[in-house]
């Protein structure tokens with residue numbers, strides 16, 4: 001397979017990846033890689049909408065105040081300021097590009113309200129906002145002559161100095177592109193790029209119960225960590241309080257906006273309980289609602305609680321929530337205007353990630369990261385609802401703008417010559433794929449049981465021991481067998497799980513989404529991040545011809 005070169009290499013076709021690609025294409029050739037189909041993203045799943053302080057009664061300062069409050073003392077204030085101010089422009093740009101947000105009879109944007117927001121500020125396209133955004137971004141990218149999208153192409157590892165110069169830790173400073181697996185023929189080849197943009201999304205698939213699509217396996221975190229990037233605040237995993245209690249994969253989300261519209265949470269016996277936990281009751285921040293449900297379920301030994309919106313008329317619900325209403329009715333035989341909806345919390349959003357600065361720069365030169373895989377600092381210890389689509393837009397824009405300030409171009413032709421090819425020799429298919437399935441399931445169960453909504457040191461240590469052992473086996477297996485997407489994903493979920501647990505153990509307090517029974521208090525007065533230093537032990541060199 002020939003080595004390739006490009007100005008911009010974009011990894012991921014969600015809101016962060018494609019918004020970056022569309023802008024970067026004004027300045028050079030862009031290759032977008034996505035490991036599934038272009039539309040297989042968490043972005044497509046977003047229901048509630050995108051937050052921006054554009055209402056007449058709203059302003060960025062209030063949006064900032066709400067974001068900081070949800071972040072429980074851990075937000076980077078400057079990053080939040082950028083988000084809420086520049087977010088208004090980015091949302092306007094999305095409207096100019098052609099997105100049709102829902103409007104009221106007078107033509108004004110219909111702004112909804114979600115948990116933790118003190119104002120109506122969520123722009124939405126009914127309850128399928130993500131689908132509309134995803135469709136538009138794919139359409140614009142496909143029309144653009146400077147953008148090539150390659151589906152079923154998965155990044156194996158990033159290319160850095162140590163692939164062709166040195167293995168010395170302090171020499172690893174630059175990203176030159178990535179090794180890519182073409183799933184259709186099994187080939188692995190390098191793409192050399194002036195700039196690489198990591199937008200691989202979240203890591204919900206590490207847990208056995210999640211709202212995330214199959215592509216969200218924490219690849220960005222694992223890949224960046226192996227290449228020399230620091231990872232920040234990975235203990236903060238947001239569990240969405242109201243995923244439908246039916247074994248579907250992924251779990252179907254009942255958007256927060258349904259609670260914003262008046263839905264109440266009830267125990268199986270019909271009684272209300274949120275008033276015991278927070279003055280905002282059902283509209284308390286997500287961590288509080290999820291923990292309250294978890295506690296009530298444990299107290300009564302129940303499997304789920306109910307969401308009750310039966311006080312609203314069927315016609316109104318159908319108009320406001322067409323996706324949720326029809327899915328419940330057609331797939332689960334639930335009429336939400338008459339029946340209570342059984343729900344439980346599910347892993348939903350990764351608040352920490354690859355450490356970046358305000359221009360989305362990572363620790364490696366020429367490597368940017370944005371969207372759910374990055375930690376820009378805007379979410380702190382808990383993400384405010386509907387801030388993530390906005391974050392993807394704002395920081396991908398900043399990454400493109402920053403890349404224009406770097407005038408020095410890499411000598412792509414020379415680098416291309418020197419990059420070692422992938423070494424397939426000695427690789428064999430061990431016919432042990434069943435092991436992959438078992439390992440994956442075991443990791444998910446461990447994470448769900450021991451690293452879930454409520455944590456303890458004993459459970460975390462037990463989880464780390466088990467995951468360490470599984471990870472060692474996976475690495476042995478990885479060295480011997482041919483590379484496939486499931487194997488790469490397994491390696492990435494195991495490594496990301498390890499970093500999550502290590503981050504949990506480092507934080508000796510409870511804050512935001514991280515709750516430990518050993519340290520139930522919110523103790524530290526000043527902002528303090530959990531930073532996991534990069535791996536740098538040659539793992540990303542494995543299997544290149546140089547090795």
Ligand SMILES: Cc1cc2nc3c(=O)[nH]c(=O)nc-3n(C[C@H](O)[C@H](O)[C@H](O)COP(=O)(O)OP(=O)(O)OC[C@H]3O[C@@H](n4cnc5c(N)ncnc54)[C@H](O)[C@@H]3O)c2cc1C
Nearest residue numbers: 012013014015016041042043048049155201371372386389
């Ligand atoms: C059910 C649901 C509802 C949500 N609702 C909202 C909402 O209303 N408002 C809001 O703001 N947020 C919402 N979120 C969160 C939000 O959708 C995501 O945080 C956001 O879309 C992430 O965008 P992204 O571009 O970072 O990643 P994604 O959209 O997840 O895209 C990731 C991309 O990376 C690719 N990829 C991953 N690994 C690799 C690899 N190794 N090689 C190549 N490609 C790779 C994938 O194929 C995919 O194309 C919701 C999330 C879910 C799951």
